[in-house]
Amino acid sequence: MDVKDEDQGGHRRATAPGRGAVFVPDPRITLGYRAARIIFEGILRLWFRPKVIGRENVPAEGPVIIAPVHRSFADFGFAAFLTDRKLFFMAKDSLWEHRLLGRLLLSLGAFPVHRESADREALRHAEEVLTRGETLVLFPEGARQEGAAVQDLLEGAAFLAARTGASIVPVGIGGSDLAMPKGRTIPKPLRITVVVGHALPPPERSDRGRVSRSRVHATTELLRQGIQDVYDAARN
Numbered sequence: 001m002d003v004k005d006e007d008q009g010g011h012r013r014a015t016a017p018g019r020g021a022v023f024v025p026d027p028r029i030t031l032g033y034r035a036a037r038i039i040f041e042g043i044l045r046l047w048f049r050p051k052v053i054g055r056e057n058v059p060a061e062g063p064v065i066i067a068p069v070h071r072s073f074a075d076f077g078f079a080a081f082l083t084d085r086k087l088f089f090m091a092k093d094s095l096w097e098h099r100l101l102g103r104l105l106l107s108l109g110a111f112p113v114h115r116e117s118a119d120r121e122a123l124r125h126a127e128e129v130l131t132r133g134e135t136l137v138l139f140p141e142g143a144r145q146e147g148a149a150v151q152d153l154l155e156g157a158a159f160l161a162a163r164t165g166a167s168i169v170p171v172g173i174g175g176s177d178l179a180m181p182k183g184r185t186i187p188k189p190l191r192i193t194v195v196v197g198h199a200l201p202p203p204e205r206s207d208r209g210r211v212s213r214s215r216v217h218a219t220t221e222l223l224r225q226g227i228q229d230v231y232d233a234a235r236n
Contacts, residue, residue: 023111025129029086036108041080047189048074048179050081053233054196058083063130063166064199065157067223069150069231070139072176074187078194079137082171088129089137090122123156130164140223144182148235150228158219161202162211168219170197170226174234195230 044050058064066079066087079087086109093112096102102112113122129136138160140153161168172195180187200222203215 023106023125025088025109025125025132025134027086027132027134033086033108037080040077044077044080047187048078048175048192050078050192050194052081052194052196054230055082057196057198058085058135058169059167059199060085061133063133063164064135065130065161065166065168066135066137066171067140067157067168067227068137068171069173069227069234070141070144071146071173072144072180072187074176074180074192075139075144075173076137078173078176078192079171081194082169082196083135085135087135087137088126090126090139123160126156126160127163130160130166136160136166140220140227146177146182148231150224150231153220153224153227155216155220157223158203158216161200161219162205162216165202167199167201168223169199170223170230171195172197172227172230172232172234174231174236193234195234197226197230200226 058066060083064085066082068075068079076089076091079089089105089110090113091105091110093114095105095110096112105111111122111125113119126136126138138157140157141150142154145151157168160166174193174195175190176192178188179190179192200219203211203219205211
């Protein structure tokens with residue numbers, strides 16, 4: 001019998017792609033991972049000639065959430081230019097509709113997230129990555145957005161930072177919306193500018209060691225403004 005999930009309205013639907021995928025946050029930079037990253041970075045350098053400003057703002061150790069603006073499918077790739085550390089990703093679950101691709105993504109540090117409802121499994125994977133002191137790439141806007149203004153963010157980044165003590169690094173990516181907008185499968189070879197902001201600390205804990213929702217919300221708003229600032233800088 002097929003397992004079914006429920007959406008936010010309580011309706012039954014088919015199991016989301018990638019549900020139950022076995023993800024283990026392996027911190028080792030294996031030969032396969034290194035080779036895949038070199039090839040991937042080489043393609044992006046050739047096609048987009050990325051200019052990176054503020055790379056030094058990504059902490060060299062400890063749990064880190066890299067939080068880029070999201071205007072294009074190509075955005076996830078530019079995180080590779082921000083740090084030499086191994087990267088782990090939340091990736092949209094539809095990529096797991098292709099079984100071989102899903103296995104490859106898992107081996108490279110990606111795990112599926114179902115964006116139409118609260119995905120506790122994805123949050124558990126993300127928390128495990130950060131608890132181990134690794135680097136997680138997470139788009140706080142959720143799905144790709146349009147326009148120059150960064151709207152209200154999802155609170156997942158601040159929530160994970162509160163749980164794990166991770167710092168959050170806002171990242172602006174200028175030009176990706178022109179190079180590869182929604183609906184385009186082959187990107188235009190346009191130069192991309194990436195601006196990295198200063199890392200935000202996790203929400204403060206109370207004397208009892210707890211983090212209130214108000215502090216999570218305040219950190220989310222600081223992150224939204226931080227992403228807006230670096231996005232403005234990347235676009236200019």
